[in-house]
Amino acid sequence: MQDSRKEPKNRRKFIKAASAITAAAGIGFPFVSRAQNKPIRIGMPTILSGRVAQLGISSRNSVTTEVEKFNAAGGLGGRKIEIITRDSKGKPDEAANNTRQLINGDGCEIIIDAESSAGAFAVQEVIRELKVLCLHTNSETSSLSADPKIRVATAFRTARQGIHDAIVSATYAANVAKAKGLRTWMSCSPDYAYGRDNTSLFMQYLKRFQPDIEMVGEAWPKLFQADYTENITKILQAKPQALYSALWAGDLVSFVDQAGIYNLLGQTNMFAINMADYTTLTAVKNLPQGIHSSNRYIKTFPANAENAAWADDYKARYGDYPTNWSWENAVAMNFIVSAIRKTNSTDSAKLADAIRGMKLKTPFGADGTITMRPEDQTTVGYALGWGTTIPKEPYVPNVTPGDWKAIFEHESEWKKSLGYT
Numbered sequence: 407m408q409d410s411r412k413e414p415k416n417r418r419k420f421i422k423a424a425s426a427i428t429a430a431a432g433i434g435f436p437f438v439s440r441a442q443n444k445p446i447r448i449g450m451p452t453i454l455s456g457r458v459a460q461l462g463i464s465s466r467n468s469v470t471t472e473v474e475k476f477n478a479a480g481g482l483g484g485r486k487i488e489i490i491t492r493d494s495k496g497k498p499d500e501a502a503n504n505t506r507q508l509i510n511g512d513g514c515e516i517i518i519d520a521e522s523s524a525g526a527f528a529v530q531e532v533i534r535e536l537k538v539l540c541l542h543t544n545s546e547t548s549s550l551s552a553d554p555k556i557r558v559a560t561a562f563r564t565a566r567q568g569i570h571d572a573i574v575s576a577t578y579a580a581n582v583a584k585a586k587g588l589r590t591w592m593s594c595s596p597d598y599a600y601g602r603d604n605t606s607l608f609m610q611y612l613k614r615f616q617p618d619i620e621m622v623g624e625a626w627p628k629l630f631q632a633d634y635t636e637n638i639t640k641i642l643q644a645k646p647q648a649l650y651s652a653l654w655a656g657d658l659v660s661f662v663d664q665a666g667i668y669n670l671l672g673q674t675n676m677f678a679i680n681m682a683d684y685t686t687l688t689a690v691k692n693l694p695q696g697i698h699s700s701n702r703y704i705k706t707f708p709a710n711a712e713n714a715a716w717a718d719d720y721k722a723r724y725g726d727y728p729t730n731w732s733w734e735n736a737v738a739m740n741f742i743v744s745a746i747r748k749t750n751s752t753d754s755a756k757l758a759d760a761i762r763g764m765k766l767k768t769p770f771g772a773d774g775t776i777t778m779r780p781e782d783q784t785t786v787g788y789a790l791g792w793g794t795t796i797p798k799e800p801y802v803p804n805v806t807p808g809d810w811k812a813i814f815e816h817e818s819e820w821k822k823s824l825g826y827t
Contacts, residue, residue: 445488446481446752448473448742449508451501451529452520452544454493457630457656460685461731465520465543466491467724468732472739482746490514494525496630501525505532514538515752518738520731523547523600524629527556534558539754539761541738544731546571547599548607551784552826560758563784564738566730568604570790571679573816574808575700576611578792579677582698583616583648588675590622592646594637594661596653597626604652604679611816612650622646627657634661638668646674654680659689666692681795682802684727697795699802702730707805708789712769733770737785740766741778772810786810 450469453462469489477486490512492504501521508514509532517540519529526545533540540561542550548568549556582588593609595601605624613619623644625637638661641649649670653661658680665671676697680686683702687693701707705717705727716736720728745760746752763780770776772789779786790808795801821827 444485446485446516446746447488447490447512447514448516448518449505449512449514450489450491450518450520451494451504451508451525452491453496453522453525454491455495457660458496458522458654460726461544461655461729462493462520464685464724464726464729464732465735468720468728468736469518469520469739471720471723472736472743476739476743476746482750482752494521496522496524498525498528502528502532505529506536509536509538515754516540516742516757518543518735518742520544520735523550523603524598526550527599530556530558530561533561537754539742539757541741543735543738545600547603549603551782552821553824554782554826557783560754561783562741562758562761562778564741564778565734565785566788566790567784568600568607569817569820570786570808570813571700572604572607572611573813574790575608575677575679575792576615577808577812578806579608579612579648579650579698580615582675582677583612583619586675588648589618590620590645590647591650592621592623592625592641592644592648592674593650594625594627594641594653595651596629596657598629601626601629601652605650608650608652608679627653627661630657632660634664637661638665638670641670642668642673648675648677650677650679652679655683655685656689658686662690662694662697666694671697680730682793683730685729687795687801688727693795693797693801695794695796698792699795701789701791701793701802701805703728703733704800704802704805706800706803707791707793707807708769708772710769710774716769737766737768737770737776737788740768772807786814 452465473487494500519542523545526542542563544565546565546568551563593605595605625640627637671694679700681697681699682704705714741761745757748760749756761778765775765777768776771787776785776787791805793802793805
């Protein structure tokens with residue numbers, strides 16, 4: 407005979423076990439509540455110390471602003487975004503290690519790779535292995551997205567791209583060279599992937615657009631080098647009529663300040679692609695008039711009210727004007743947020759499908775929009791142009807815009823020549 411005294415106890419055990427199974431299946435209210443409160447963690451490896459720390463800080467600032475907007479609007483069904491940053495100090499191995507730790511250790515579902523090209527390729531390999539959504543926001547080395555062997559299905563680029571800049575830069579420089587008779591040229595660029603890629607492409611297209619130019623020398627200072635005396639002396643000895651440089655941020659500031667001691671810029675026409683960025687323009691001790699530069703970030707180009715308002719809002723919040731890295735990271739967050747809202751998900755594959763081909767309305771676009779081109783997962787349509795500096799605001803008052811029709815035509819030829827298409 408069964409002992410009836412055991413039935414209530416056994417029944418209680420059954421009910422308790424059934425409740426646990428129900429909760430684990432996502433039916434019980436306590437589980438749903440925890441899911442709603444779980445933050446969407448986005449990892450952000452970047453450079454937060456050293457000579458270019460301000461660029462990493464400006465990247466984090468612009469991401470923070472966009473995240474606050476998303477969270478204030480309720481997030482994803484109550485789930486708010488949480489940004490976790492790690493400092494790579496500009497070292498590729500640190501960038502890779504940080505990315506792996508952000509995903510495996512901190513539970514980040516999305517990565518914003520706010521590294522320079524020195525770290526981006528290392529981050530890309532981690533993303534290839536772990537297959538989370540990644541947006542490269544600062545690396546401009548063309549092959550990162552142009553070379554199909556390097557591409558990753560869940561990795562995108564919101565940074566400007568070297569080949570695009572090269573075409574616009576060389577078009578502008580060729581017109582100046584023709585008008586001023588600048589026949590002899592030299593380069594001084596940082597000795598790593600971005601500097602080599604950018605300078606090579608610029609010179610390639612400059613020679614195409616103005617065939618009679620002559621290269622009389624090259625200088626390749628190390629990234630984050632402190633003393634440029636040897637490089638400046640080499641340039642002075644070569645006596646080029648024009649000097650092209652892809653130095654950036656603190657490196658460019660140091661070079662221009664040291665060049666002033668030797669009156670180098672009084673003896674040659676300088677084309678410094680990265681000069682027109684507030685972190686550089688405001689840091690040079692005596693900004694020379696007449697340095698030619700592409701727009702990196704200035705509030706007067708693109709010349710629209712939204713761009714100027716965005717810059718002023720940033721300055722009011724953070725005390726400085728934004729940088730080139732700022733707008734590239736803001737655009738990355740805009741793509742991420744748009745994809746999260748469209749898919750109602752944080753699944754990397756779903757988000758990647760949503761971002762691929764997406765067009766954003768943004769003040770940083772040449773026509774007010776930027777598109778994530780689906781075939782190589784890189785942004786196109788952002789505003790590009792060149793002008794010359796003056797020592798005070800607006801620093802680069804007149805900017806000649808680039809032509810995206812010409813960019814696409816030359817880029818297509820370039821890709822075919824390298825077997826990328």
